[in-house]
Amino acid sequence: xxxxxxTVNGKPVTAEIAPNTLLVSFLRExxxxxxxxxxxxxxxxxxxxIHIDGESAKACTVLALQAxxxxxTTIEGLAKGNNLHPMQKAFQxxxxxxxxxxxxxxxxxxxxxxxxxxxxDDATIRKGLEGNICRxxxxxxxxxxxxAAAQEMEG
Amino acid sequence: MGTQTGIGASVKRKEDKxxxxxxxxxxxxxxxxxxxxxxxxxxxxxxxxxxxxxxxxALKAPGVVAVLTGPDMQADGIGPLxxxxxITSKDGTPHKAPAHPALAIGxxxxxxxxxxxxxxxxxxxxxxxxxLVEIEYEELDHVIEVGDALAAGAPQIHDDVPGxxxxxxxxxxxxxxxxxxxxxxxVTRMKLRNNRLIxxxxxxRAALGDYDSGTDEITLYTTSQxxxxxxxxxxxxxxxxxxxxxxxxxxxxxxxxxSKIFIYSEETVCAWATKKLNxxxxxxxxxxxSFLSDAHGRDHETFAEMAFDANGKIxxxxxxxxxxxxxxxxxxxSAVPTYLYGTLLSGQYTIPAIYCEVQAGFTNTAPVDAYxxxxxxxxxxxxxxxxxxxAREMGIDPAEIRKRNFIAPDAYPYETPVIMxxxxxxxxxxxxxxxxxxxxxxxxxxxxQSQTKGKLRGIGFSAFIEACGIAPSAAxxxxxxxxxxxxxxxxxxxxxxxxxxxxxSHSHGxxxxxxxxxxISDQLGVPIDQVEISHGDTGKVPFGMGTYGSRSxxxxxxxxxxxxxxxxEKSKKIAAHTLEASxxxxxxxxxxxxxxxxxxxxxxxxxxxxxxVPHNYPADVEPGMDETAFYDPLNFTFPAGTHxxxxxxxxxxxxTEILDWVAVDDFGNVINPxxxxxxxxxxxxxxxxxxxxxNCVYDKESGQLLTGSYMDYCMPRADDLPTFRxxxxxxxxxxxxxxxxxxxxxxxxxxxxxxMNAITNALGKEIDMPATPEKVWRAAQGL
Ligand code: FES
Ligand code: FES
Numbered sequence: 039x040x041x042x043x044x045t046v047n048g049k050p051v052t053a054e055i056a057p058n059t060l061l062v063s064f065l066r067e068x069x070x071x072x073x074x075x076x077x078x079x080x081x082x083x084x085x086x087x088i089h090i091d092g093e094s095a096k097a098c099t100v101l102a103l104q105a106x107x108x109x110x111t112t113i114e115g116l117a118k119g120n121n122l123h124p125m126q127k128a129f130q131x132x133x134x135x136x137x138x139x140x141x142x143x144x145x146x147x148x149x150x151x152x153x154x155x156x157x158x159d160d161a162t163i164r165k166g167l168e169g170n171i172c173r174x175x176x177x178x179x180x181x182x183x184x185x186a187a188a189q190e191m192e193g
Numbered sequence: 194m195g196t197q198t199g200i201g202a203s204v205k206r207k208e209d210k211x212x213x214x215x216x217x218x219x220x221x222x223x224x225x226x227x228x229x230x231x232x233x234x235x236x237x238x239x240x241x242x243x244x245x246x247x248x249x250x251a252l253k254a255p256g257v258v259a260v261l262t263g264p265d266m267q268a269d270g271i272g273p274l275x276x277x278x279x280i281t282s283k284d285g286t287p288h289k290a291p292a293h294p295a296l297a298i299g300x301x302x303x304x305x306x307x308x309x310x311x312x313x314x315x316x317x318x319x320x321x322x323x324x325l326v327e328i329e330y331e332e333l334d335h336v337i338e339v340g341d342a343l344a345a346g347a348p349q350i351h352d353d354v355p356g357x358x359x360x361x362x363x364x365x366x367x368x369x370x371x372x373x374x375x376x377x378x379x380v381t382r383m384k385l386r387n388n389r390l391i392x393x394x395x396x397x398r399a400a401l402g403d404y405d406s407g408t409d410e411i412t413l414y415t416t417s418q419x420x421x422x423x424x425x426x427x428x429x430x431x432x433x434x435x436x437x438x439x440x441x442x443x444x445x446x447x448x449x450x451x452s453k454i455f456i457y458s459e460e461t462v463c464a465w466a467t468k469k470l471n472x473x474x475x476x477x478x479x480x481x482x483s484f485l486s487d488a489h490g491r492d493h494e495t496f497a498e499m500a501f502d503a504n505g506k507i508x509x510x511x512x513x514x515x516x517x518x519x520x521x522x523x524x525x526x527s528a529v530p531t532y533l534y535g536t537l538l539s540g541q542y543t544i545p546a547i548y549c550e551v552q553a554g555f556t557n558t559a560p561v562d563a564y565x566x567x568x569x570x571x572x573x574x575x576x577x578x579x580x581x582x583x584a585r586e587m588g589i590d591p592a593e594i595r596k597r598n599f600i601a602p603d604a605y606p607y608e609t610p611v612i613m614x615x616x617x618x619x620x621x622x623x624x625x626x627x628x629x630x631x632x633x634x635x636x637x638x639x640x641x642q643s644q645t646k647g648k649l650r651g652i653g654f655s656a657f658i659e660a661c662g663i664a665p666s667a668a669x670x671x672x673x674x675x676x677x678x679x680x681x682x683x684x685x686x687x688x689x690x691x692x693x694x695x696x697x698s699h700s701h702g703x704x705x706x707x708x709x710x711x712x713i714s715d716q717l718g719v720p721i722d723q724v725e726i727s728h729g730d731t732g733k734v735p736f737g738m739g740t741y742g743s744r745s746x747x748x749x750x751x752x753x754x755x756x757x758x759x760x761x762e763k764s765k766k767i768a769a770h771t772l773e774a775s776x777x778x779x780x781x782x783x784x785x786x787x788x789x790x791x792x793x794x795x796x797x798x799x800x801x802x803x804x805x806v807p808h809n810y811p812a813d814v815e816p817g818m819d820e821t822a823f824y825d826p827l828n829f830t831f832p833a834g835t836h837x838x839x840x841x842x843x844x845x846x847x848x849t850e851i852l853d854w855v856a857v858d859d860f861g862n863v864i865n866p867x868x869x870x871x872x873x874x875x876x877x878x879x880x881x882x883x884x885x886x887x888n889c890v891y892d893k894e895s896g897q898l899l900t901g902s903y904m905d906y907c908m909p910r911a912d913d914l915p916t917f918r919x920x921x922x923x924x925x926x927x928x929x930x931x932x933x934x935x936x937x938x939x940x941x942x943x944x945x946x947x948x949m950n951a952i953t954n955a956l957g958k959e960i961d962m963p964a965t966p967e968k969v970w971r972a973a974q975g976l
Contacts, residue, residue: 136704
């Protein structure tokens with residue numbers, strides 16, 4: 039079995055894995071980082087979004103081996119210790135989540151969205167979150183959360 | 194009390210922390226030592242005989258532990274899945290609910306039907322071995338649409354159900370309604386189709402069975418909205434284990450919308466197989482399995498007639514519906530198109546005569562059961578489309594015709610011709626506020642402006658009503674329910690004054706951990722961070738009925754209020770003893786117990802401590818501060834309101850843009866406005882999904898599910914939806930101690946009619962849901 043090495047949430051990890059192991063399975067099963075979710079089998083829902091070298095990516099669509107040598111951030115690594123990331127705080131402040139299942143992927147996508155767009159308007163946020171499905175919230179409070187976080191992130 | 198954490202405050206949700214840091218604990222996040230993985234082999238055919246099944250090769254494959262089949266379950270005495278609500282047909286015969294084995298025996302009846310379970314050390318091994326199980330089928334004719342299934346000569350799906358008819362049910366007065374129709378000034382007649390939907394909670398269904406041979410106890414972790422109902426059915430009907438040896442845990446559940454109420458094949462199989470194999474077994478649905486085998490929703494074909502006098506006053510409503518129930522009757526499938534549907538056909542209106550008949554037909558499709566709103570969206574769609582079309586045909590303003598028919602605010606209790614008694618409401622107030630918010634008087638000018646851009650603008654109303662807080666046990670029992678629909682609550686003070694509430698309700702996104710804590714904080718003065726809400730584990734909480742039908746606050750919250758009453762009563766005795774006063778002289782408010790007219794007082798925390806350290810304590814009072822209550826509602830609750838949608842259609846592309854959405858809902862008293870608003874948003878989004886985007890389609894020829902993934906089944910995404918403008922009015926419910934009505938389903942119930950009324954208003958033409966660009970374009974082009 040091949041060996042894979044990467045940095046996950048700041049910690050180096052090395053493991054032997056079957057070559058067809060998906061990155062999302064590696065994170066969830068091998069590393070027990072279960073905050074990254076699986077909501078579909080067609081790369082459509084965004085529940086699995088993480089950051090690979092600072093860019094958002096769907097972990098269900100990447101082989102663990104493809105991430106060899108990469109810097110991975112999952113939702114568990116977003117906060118700095120007990121200090122929540124502004125996006126995490128904004129989701130709580132603005133009731134941007136209900137069941138929470140889409141939320142981790144949504145937050146990871148939104149962080150990247152704000153990084154790329156600065157202070158996005160509603161339409162940009164809605165367009166930018168097209169790859170993330172939420173069945174609970176109707177998105178309105180998610181949009182509100184992202185806007186609020188952008189204010190704080192971008193000063 | 195109106196504190197910052199009490200009733201009426203938009204308290205930020207206590208449960209959010211674990212979800213936003215990735216520490217939610219959903220089913221697939223849980224693993225047990227020595228766990229195996231289950232993979233279900235499913236039927237590729239819509240209807241077929243299983244002529245042979247050979248697992249020899251699969252059993253030799255690496256890591257395979259077992260291949261289990263329907264006959265294996267039968268041999269172990271495991272009973273079939275049940276339908277828990279008995280419906281009686283017009284002719285007095287009981288509904289037909291053919292045996293539904295958890296794994297197929299001899300015959301498969303829909304694509305996705307569970308045939309066998311492969312258990313292996315890893316999921317990959319189970320999946321690979323499934324390929325080696327040799328199954329031969331002999332295909333049979335199939336039928337997909339309910340109209341076809343009920344027609345003469347249709348393929349027979351069950352040998353013991355002639356004509357595929359499960360039941361032919363009626364409600365109301367046929368002769369009186371026919372009389373009203375024949376004497377009417379105007380009759381609106383319409384065929385309406387309520388499209389079939391797939392619920393799609395974002396967390397797929399999953400189950401993990403874990404047998405302990407030492408205690409002979411099975412623990413079933415499952416994605417359930419009602420773990421005790423799961424335990425009851427799995428014990429009493431499926432005989433998986435006696436109730437005291439079966440623990441059902443529904444941990445964090447990622448959305449339900451009804452689809453996680455039911456007792457499905459997969460969890461039944463996992464609960465049985467873990468003991469048989471003496472190994473933990475985990476199964477998690479792939480999304481494609483969810484599409485195939487979660488209970489679907491809606492799927493009605495209806496013909497309706499609404500009779501009016503010359504002023505637009507409704508004289509009668511006659512509704513004939515064919516409901517597709519899929520290939521078996523799921524857990525509550527029979528109640529949805531009957532007592533959750535026909536009983537709401539009076540809407541917000543005084544209608545002297547109503548008659549409804551429903552034929553439920555089996556088809557070679559997945560079972561159909563409750564999905565957000567369950568019966569009530571279908572009823573609202575009929576009533577609100579019919580009155581709107583009637584208004585158009587008679588040239589009466591659609592807001593005006595509704596007002597002429599509203600039940601007056603002083604007419605309560607109001608008994609409808611379809612066995613409901615509404616306790617309270619103010620329909621004209623909600624309508625007026627909605628008209629003002631959307632600037633109805635400015636609509637004509639806005640329409641003209643759209644016209645100058647070559648766009649078609651439309652406005653549509655839905656004045657919905659629903660029956661929530663299901664429901665008085667004796668009443669539902671007399672209508673066929675196999676269970677009582679009360680709720681439980683246990684309020685436990687810890688010696689240091691913090692509180693744990695054990696509730697029979699289950700939260701899978703609704704925010705109970707906050708709303709319920711607000712009730713405790715409000716009533717007993719406990720800081721909200723000192724209140725913990727525990728739910729979802731039959732090993733911890735008292736027997737409860739779970740969450741569906743917008744019942745958690747109206748029924749579960751009322752149970753908490755009853756337990757609080759007991760706490761207060763006991764506390765008064767302790768306070769009286771300690772403060773050397775008589776019990777009658779103790780006054781309670783917000784957790785402070787005072788001797789009337791003095792400044793002598795004790796706080797709830799002091800009393801709780803005294804109850805656990807009873808050194809100076811009344812002789813006739815038990816130690817401890819831990820009270821349990823069960824609450825059986827007196828009536829349904831009746832949330833109602835008006836939604837108005839405004840749209841603009843591009844006739845060249847057929848795209849519909851939702852420009853504005855106003856919702857004014859009467860939910861009675863509101864505990865947490867922020868959470869209520871969120872519930873309304875989510876409900877409207879699902880209702881818009883139904884009207885604009887979502888449609889479950891099976892290929893009639895092959896019986897295959899054509900919309901089996903997110904590539905084919907169009908889920909509402911962020912850029913499909915507008916910003917909703919949501920308000921509430923608050924006419925307190927008169928039949929429960931909190932005065933609350935329930936808000937979880939309102940949006941999904943109201944939205945489809947509002948949006949279709951707007952779209953057809955713009956088009957000047959009727960189309961069915963979903964209003965896809967193609968359909969809209971064809972209508973706009975006059976094709
Ligand atoms: S799990 Fe759905 S996109 Fe990755
Ligand atoms: S919060 Fe439940 S899916 Fe988004």
